Amino acid sequence: DGEVLAWLGAQGARAIGVDLVPAMAAHCRRRGFDVCVQDMERLGVRPAFDWVFCVGSLEFTREPRRAVEAFAGALRAEGRLLLLFPRRGLSGFLYAGYHRTHGVPIWLFSRDDVSRLLAAAGLEVDGWRDCALSSVCTAHRRLPA
Numbered sequence: 437d438g439e440v441l442a443w444l445g446a447q448g449a450r451a452i453g454v455d456l457v458p459a460m461a462a463h464c465r466r467r468g469f470d471v472c473v474q475d476m477e478r479l480g481v482r483p484a485f486d487w488v489f490c491v492g493s494l495e496f497t498r499e500p501r502r503a504v505e506a507f508a509g510a511l512r513a514e515g516r517l518l519l520l521f522p523r524r525g526l527s528g529f530l531y532a533g534y535h536r537t538h539g540v541p542i543w544l545f546s547r548d549d550v551s552r553l554l555a556a557a558g559l560e561v562d563g564w565r566d567c568a569l570s571s572v573c574t575a576h577r578r579l580p581a
Contacts, residue, residue, distance in 0.1 A: 438464040440491050441471075449487070454479070479506040486512060491520045492570075495542040501553055508557035508577065517559060517575045521545045527569040547571065 441464060444451035453471035455461045464471040476490070477497055488507045497503045507517050521543075522528045528544040535542045550573055551561060559575040566572075 438467045438469050438471075440489060441469040442467070444489070445469075477502040477506055479510055481510045483510060483512050483515070485510050485515055487516050487518065489518045491518075494519060494521045495544065496540070497543070500543055500545075501556060504553045504559070505557045508554075508559050511577055513577060513579075515577060516562070517554075519550065519573045519575075520570050521550065521573075522569055523547075523566070523571045531569055545571075547573075 437460070438453070441451045441453050451469070453461070453464050453469055454474045454476055455464070455471060456473065456475055458473050461471040461473045476493065477499055488510050490503070490507060494500055494503060504517075504519075511517065522531050522545070524544045524546050532542050532544055547564060550571075554561060554573070554575045558578050560578045562574040562576055564571060564573050
């Protein structure tokens with residue numbers, strides 16, 4: 437709905453949103469945000485971004501590995517990725533159950549799952565923070581040895 441874009445803009449960032457749903461992108465554009473309709477598993481952008489935020493959407497992808505690889509491919513050499521994702525546990529299983537009752541299967545992740553996805557995409561974990569339902573992870577591009 438543009439809340440993350442609004443917050444990023446208030447921090448001084450030039451934020452660009454990506455949404456697969458045209459109506460959501462249109463809603464954000466009406467709020468004055470730059471948003472494109474795009475599948476995050478197939479971003480196809482050059483490495484131009486200092487930060488890529490994936491907040492509450494990795495769980496809805498068909499192939500989370502492809503999404504994380506696309507995020508990594510969008511980062512500049514010194515860029516960082518922030519992922520917020522639902523983790524395995526009671527809250528996560530309730531969250532997944534809610535979505536499944538509405539016909540929407542989702543992924544739940546452990547830290548090990550996300551660490552493997554990041555490593556496969558050439559990213560290295562900076563840090564973790566756990567919330568009630570989700571975890572937040574930041575990562576950066578691994579520098580060549």
